[in-house]
Amino acid sequence: MALLARELRIAIRHPADTLAAVMFFVLVAALFPFGVGPSPELLARLAPGVLLAAALLAALLPLDRLFGAEAEDGSLDQLLLCGLHPAGIAAVKALGHWITTGIPLVLACPIAAALLNLPVEAWGVAMLALGLASAILSVLGAAGAALTLGARRGGVLLPLLVLPLAIPAVIFGAAAIEAAANGLAVRPFLMLEAAMLALAMPLAPLAAGSALRGD
Amino acid sequence: MEVSLFEARELACWRAERLVFAGLSFSVSPGEALLLTGANGAGKSSLLRLLAGLLAAAEGSLSWDGADCFADLAAHGAKLRYLGHQDALKPSLTAVENLRFHASLQGGDVAAALDAFGLAPLADLPVRLFSSGQKRRLALARLSLRPARLWLLDEPTVGLDAASVERLGPVFATHRAAGGIVIAATHLPLPLPGARELRL
Numbered sequence: 001m002a003l004l005a006r007e008l009r010i011a012i013r014h015p016a017d018t019l020a021a022v023m024f025f026v027l028v029a030a031l032f033p034f035g036v037g038p039s040p041e042l043l044a045r046l047a048p049g050v051l052l053a054a055a056l057l058a059a060l061l062p063l064d065r066l067f068g069a070e071a072e073d074g075s076l077d078q079l080l081l082c083g084l085h086p087a088g089i090a091a092v093k094a095l096g097h098w099i100t101t102g103i104p105l106v107l108a109c110p111i112a113a114a115l116l117n118l119p120v121e122a123w124g125v126a127m128l129a130l131g132l133a134s135a136i137l138s139v140l141g142a143a144g145a146a147l148t149l150g151a152r153r154g155g156v157l158l159p160l161l162v163l164p165l166a167i168p169a170v171i172f173g174a175a176a177i178e179a180a181a182n183g184l185a186v187r188p189f190l191m192l193e194a195a196m197l198a199l200a201m202p203l204a205p206l207a208a209g210s211a212l213r214g215d
Numbered sequence: 216m217e218v219s220l221f222e223a224r225e226l227a228c229w230r231a232e233r234l235v236f237a238g239l240s241f242s243v244s245p246g247e248a249l250l251l252t253g254a255n256g257a258g259k260s261s262l263l264r265l266l267a268g269l270l271a272a273a274e275g276s277l278s279w280d281g282a283d284c285f286a287d288l289a290a291h292g293a294k295l296r297y298l299g300h301q302d303a304l305k306p307s308l309t310a311v312e313n314l315r316f317h318a319s320l321q322g323g324d325v326a327a328a329l330d331a332f333g334l335a336p337l338a339d340l341p342v343r344l345f346s347s348g349q350k351r352r353l354a355l356a357r358l359s360l361r362p363a364r365l366w367l368l369d370e371p372t373v374g375l376d377a378a379s380v381e382r383l384g385p386v387f388a389t390h391r392a393a394g395g396i397v398i399a400a401t402h403l404p405l406p407l408p409g410a411r412e413l414r415l
Contacts, residue, residue, distance in 0.1 A: 002319035006305070006312075013307035013341075074301030077269055078357075081292035082320040213288075 323360030
């Protein structure tokens with residue numbers, strides 16, 4: 001789709017946005033060993049939750065520009081007039097956000113996992129859980145970004161709206177990573193996370209679409 | 216019976232608790248041009264956004280060929296071209312890439328559109344290097360991508376040099392000769408012979 005191609009091309013021309021999110025993620029993970037002190041076991045115990053929380057916060061960084069930039073330069077008006085369904089626009093923007101932010105975070109996950117002393121056998125599951133959680137954040141975030149579009153402190157309002165909704169993703173994602181680290185079954189947790197994504201994927205763009213139209 | 220193509224009846228618009236205009240009625244037939252004039256804040260831009268379906272009317276109706284425009288906003292949007300205050304261009308993309316994106320959504324010939332506004336030599340330059348007049352020309356070039364029956368233009372000539380304004384003349388003329396309508400808000404004279412004026 002043309003809109004997605006344009007999203008990706010702009011992201012390639014401006015790699016700083018993607019890089020900022022990834023650097024933020026790695027840096028937050030790097031701060032924990034300093035804060036917790038010389039205790040590898042404690043660090044490994046904290047790792048799943050820290051990974052998820054850091055990744056979600058990092059993915060939030062570019063979200064407030066998701067529709068903000070389009071609205072400022074008038075592109076949003078053109079998109080709404082070109083015959084695309086507003087929910088379709090929101091879905092494509094969410095997908096674009098996941099590709100330009102979520103996937104790089106997943107790729108950076110092993111670095112952060114190593115910094116947090118997460119057992120190597122859990123890295124694969126950690127990447128999976130992070131991928132699902134960031135996808136959930138992308139679709140919920142698109143709805144949040146559309147709702148806060150035009151609000152004066154949208155950048156502050158957005159995390160307040162989106163993060164509480166993403167709490168279940170953190171719970172099940174972290175549980176999956178912890179299960180993998182302890183050699184337990186990870187399937188149920190990942191399935192629950194995927195179910196959340198399946199629920200959010202059709203609903204959030206619809207909400208975002210009507211928010212875009214309603215302005 | 217005369218076919219009055221595009222008709223607004225008793226339109227009213229509220230913006231932030233303030234009545235911008237009310238009881239506004241007009242009709243435009245194919246090939247006609249309508250100039251919206253009035254002081255700053257008179258509601259020219261609001262009216263254009265309302266006609267494009269981007270803004271909900273507080274009251275009144277808008278019909279085109281007897282069909283209600285507000286009933287199917289997506290279909291209405293596909294029949295018109297709207298040029299707002301902002302140029303809706305992505306600074307990091309080149310002129311061709313910007314136009315090609317719109318062409319892929321609505322169809323049209325990118326090279327011809329660039330040519331019509333004398334932008335062919337700048338085609339592969341990122342838009343962030345353009346002057347504001349060049350950006351405006353590129354935004355206008357979107358109009359000639361593919362024919363649409365209604366053009367809603369908000370101050371189309373802001374920042375344009377005299378030669379570019381002249382270049383608009385034949386573009387408008389071809390559009391109107393093909394039965395297209397131009398509704399433009401402007402403070403500057405536009406090359407639209409025989410245009411009616413609606414003072415807000």
